[in-house]
Amino acid sequence: MPWHWSLPPGVSTYAGQVDFIYYLILAVTATAFFIVEAGLLWFVFKYRGRPGRKAYYTHGSTKAEVVWTAIPAVTVVVIGILSGRVWDRVKGRDSLPAGALEFAVTAKQFEWNVTHPGQDGVLGTDDDFTLRNQLHLPANRPIVVRLRSEDVIHSFFVPAFRIKQDAVPGMEIPVWFEVTQAGEYDLACAELCGLGHYRMGARVIVHEQDEYQRWVASQSAAVAAR
Numbered sequence: 001m002p003w004h005w006s007l008p009p010g011v012s013t014y015a016g017q018v019d020f021i022y023y024l025i026l027a028v029t030a031t032a033f034f035i036v037e038a039g040l041l042w043f044v045f046k047y048r049g050r051p052g053r054k055a056y057y058t059h060g061s062t063k064a065e066v067v068w069t070a071i072p073a074v075t076v077v078v079i080g081i082l083s084g085r086v087w088d089r090v091k092g093r094d095s096l097p098a099g100a101l102e103f104a105v106t107a108k109q110f111e112w113n114v115t116h117p118g119q120d121g122v123l124g125t126d127d128d129f130t131l132r133n134q135l136h137l138p139a140n141r142p143i144v145v146r147l148r149s150e151d152v153i154h155s156f157f158v159p160a161f162r163i164k165q166d167a168v169p170g171m172e173i174p175v176w177f178e179v180t181q182a183g184e185y186d187l188a189c190a191e192l193c194g195l196g197h198y199r200m201g202a203r204v205i206v207h208e209q210d211e212y213q214r215w216v217a218s219q220s221a222a223v224a225a226r
């Protein structure tokens, strides 16, 4: 992928909301950064050492303290409320969409094993098949990934979908997303999990719906022939 300053294009239904929070926080922190640095430089200049100037002691200003406490407090509460809504949609207790197509993803040092639901679209049946480092799914349909780990903590991260979730040994953690655009995307491990962490990547191949059906049929035929 070509290198960019900005985020990779977001291709999930909630990518826009996640990006809004990201850019809002970036704008707030960038504004604070430039104001603080400008103030610092101004004070360094204004109160520089000059002949005959004596040190001056002050107990500060209650008014200034109230202002510089209130503004960040209000800002943090507003960001908290706005991001809470996005969090609820993406990771909330009841956020899993009904009728989603389910996949089982098991992480281990240093690969992703993806069990696809097969032609019946149901996980845990005979026509399921497992691929290493490949996740094939249809666009414009809610997807649930049931995430597990066989050894240490890993993290399922698809930047283009704006989703990241730890895979924790002993737990099955569901993750949902819906992709709006067919294409190939990177799945990376986002939790330092050992010496091979850097190469723990996989491809997510998002098909159009009818193309996905054809692809599953061809895979199932291959499984049946074995």
Ligand SMILES: [Cu+2]
Binding pocket: 107, 108, 109, 110, 153, 154, 155, 189, 190, 191, 192, 193, 197, 200
């Ligand atoms: Cu890992």
